[in-house]
Amino acid sequence: MAALKRQAMSRLKARRGPVWLLDLDNTLHDAGTHIMPRVNHEMTAWVARHLALDDQEASRLRVAYWKRYGATLLGMIEHHAINPHAFLQDTHPLPDLLAKVRPHKALQNSLRRLKGSKLILTNAPRHYAEAVLHKAGLDALVEQVICIEDMCFAGQFRPKPSVAMLKMLCARLGVSSKQCLLVEDSVENLRAARVLGMRTVLVLEHGWRGRPRSAYAGSARLVRYQVHSARQLTRLLTTQSQRLSR
Numbered sequence: 001m002a003a004l005k006r007q008a009m010s011r012l013k014a015r016r017g018p019v020w021l022l023d024l025d026n027t028l029h030d031a032g033t034h035i036m037p038r039v040n041h042e043m044t045a046w047v048a049r050h051l052a053l054d055d056q057e058a059s060r061l062r063v064a065y066w067k068r069y070g071a072t073l074l075g076m077i078e079h080h081a082i083n084p085h086a087f088l089q090d091t092h093p094l095p096d097l098l099a100k101v102r103p104h105k106a107l108q109n110s111l112r113r114l115k116g117s118k119l120i121l122t123n124a125p126r127h128y129a130e131a132v133l134h135k136a137g138l139d140a141l142v143e144q145v146i147c148i149e150d151m152c153f154a155g156q157f158r159p160k161p162s163v164a165m166l167k168m169l170c171a172r173l174g175v176s177s178k179q180c181l182l183v184e185d186s187v188e189n190l191r192a193a194r195v196l197g198m199r200t201v202l203v204l205e206h207g208w209r210g211r212p213r214s215a216y217a218g219s220a221r222l223v224r225y226q227v228h229s230a231r232q233l234t235r236l237l238t239t240q241s242q243r244l245s246r
Helices: 006-013 035-051 055-069 072-080 084-091 105-113 126-135 163-173 187-195 230-244
Strands: 019-022 117-121 144-146 180-184 199-203 225-227
Touching: 035 055, 035 072, 035 084, 055 072, 072 084, 084 126, 105 230, 126 144, 163 187, 180 187, 180 230, 187 199, 199 230, 225 230
Parallel strands: 019 117, 019 180, 117 144, 180 199, 199 225
Antiparallel strands: none
């Protein structure tokens, strides 16, 4: 979080409107078809190379760490004391991952009309996130990009779905959690936001599956709003404008 810019923080503190925390992969663009398979391949190769494992065992370990810690990176740090920055750089190769990223005018127009402060909040590394946003023509439409490198406290990474990270983020931005809307394709990440009283928006477009009833039912529901595409976020302002501006 030390990388948060003071200028961006001051702009946020001066605003009373909604603060949109926008996930990147599979929320603002399709990462599931081409990008994530390549990243998973690179992670498996990295694990195999650094731990002297065959591909099958490296893949098993990668998945096991992802399931246990929420990110392969965290398991590699915990058990193998790797250099996290080398891991992030090597497993997100550019420009290869950008080949299928295209500007989307409708999404650009939607984000441009979206009132409030707009920040990217992604577990991806900075070099990748900024390159994707630039290629998609979205970089000028957001105030700040908060990446996994920024989600580090006392020398430990705390990426989504860490409740502690989201709480610290609000404190350092100088905003209330109730001002924030987390826009995600991940119900688990929305669960953490709901604990803090953030409004939660699930984006279904890019291959989301599951739709558990408990995510939508009752006072403890995890998903406050659901949209097919991030292009539809402006509809929330139309139907909920008074509530969102509080």
